[in-house]
Amino acid sequence: MTDRRRGTRAVHEALPAPMREAVDDFADHLARVRNRSAHTVRAYVTDLVSLLDHAVRMGCTDLSELDLTVLRSWLAKQRTVGAARTSLARRAAAARTFSAWAHRAGLLAGDVAAPLASPRAHRELPTVLRADQAAALMDAPDRSRTPAPTDAGRPRDGDDTRPGKGDATPTRDRGDAPPGSEPDPVLLRDRLLLELLYGTGVRISEACGLDVTDVDQGRRVVRVLGKGGRERAVPYGVPAQRALDAWLTQGRPALAAPRSDRALLLGARGGRLNPTTARRIVAGYAEAAGLPRVTPHGLRHSAATHLLEGGADLRAVQELLGHSSLASTQIYTHVSVERLRAAYRQAHPRA
Incomplete structure (x- = not known):
């Protein structure tokens, strides 16, 4: 077990009993109902334990006292200690997911995290290999x-x-x-x-x-079993x-x-x-x-880029990659400008 996971477990055990039970029930919900991967469950639980520990330090003695002020204070603290924008975005998403679940489960009077804004993650695109590489x-x-x-x-x-x-x-x-x-x-x-x-x-x-x-x-x-248990x-x-x-x-x-x-x-x-x-x-x-x-994700990125540069339809690439949203696939179009320019010069009467 890594030091980080040991630390999370220690903080989890130090939480008030009702909060510990909420964390455990939320983890079970993510794994069994939402069919999230073990990696996602661990990440969300780590974020939730951090949030609840911050709430306790702010004087919250019960989960029902969790509010938007506490959530914003938690994210602000994360930012001051140098958390990346992608980490802040994920933690805000974890808080919103937990808040919505806790409200449905009757643990919160309202979905307190619904208005919580999160920074737009700056997506670092991995290396794209040329076809010869x-x-x-x-x-x-x-x-x-x-x-x-x-x-x-x-x-x-x-x-x-x-x-x-x-x-x-x-x-x-x-x-x-x-x-x-x-x-x-x-x-x-x-x-x-x-x-x-x-x-x-x-x-x-x-x-x-x-x-x-x-x-x-x-x-x-x-036959690939992807995120969310989706098969393709x-x-x-x-x-x-x-x-x-x-x-x-x-x-x-x-x-x-x-x-x-x-x-x-x-x-x-x-x-x-x-x-x-x-x-x-x-x-x-x-x-x-x-x-x-090169990382495995870099190879995935290269494959998608080469498909698009070869004329593949964006929807087809979305299906191949297993993206639930077309917006995720569109990041791979950034190096296809030359192909678009060539098509423009060939087809447009004013080119």
Whole structure:
């Protein structure tokens, strides 16, 4: 458990009993009724515990005393200690979500956070690779023979990093494999991971959550369970199919263990590949290929940008990415100006 989570638990235990019960009931509501991810539940609970601790320090002895003044004071304090605009926006959203739920549950006389304004988050756009850079990254596992460890520490649950073996950064040129030699299963896994992230634009959590049964090889689509429990079918291309075939026939059987269950992507110890490990894998290959720093979300961003630049419909990209709002997809149009200019010059009579 991280220091931050220990601190949150300690503050939670110090709250008055009715407030502790409200926090627990709210967390259960988010997980069971709203079907929010474990990450979202943790973030909202952390924000709520911080808010209620601030309310107690302001003299509130009961949840019913929570009001807009307390909420604004809490956000103002967060700002003074240097919280980013994105963090403030999320905390305001957590407060509004809790307030609406508490009102419906009869814990608050009104939805006190409904008028609460939040700063517009400044969205930092991740690095967009050029098409040739993306191709170089996809080929990076083929140029590597032996991965080097990136984390010799103790693995987290589901994180199968092993000192000296697997889940790591490529370091040596591979060259031609000796005749009859078996390919490294970890490199086959890495190739599939990169192809899936760029070829489908799925989130890293979605990729690591895939089961073997989620892949329809006949139609070349994967069934993805996204945010809010929304399911979607995402197509993938021929390079990803080749990587998948190699992984399923030569890679996965070599790493599979009783704990593997139906997981598609496995760590070096046979468990489901952990997103944290997957992020290190992507960053390691990008560094080895001499590319700018790349994250899995950067690959998702690159995939969406390249689709739009290639003429894909914005609604289609929205469906592929699993965005509930078209506004989320529109951030990917920022680098498509040249395509729009070309279309304008070609079509407009006054161009």
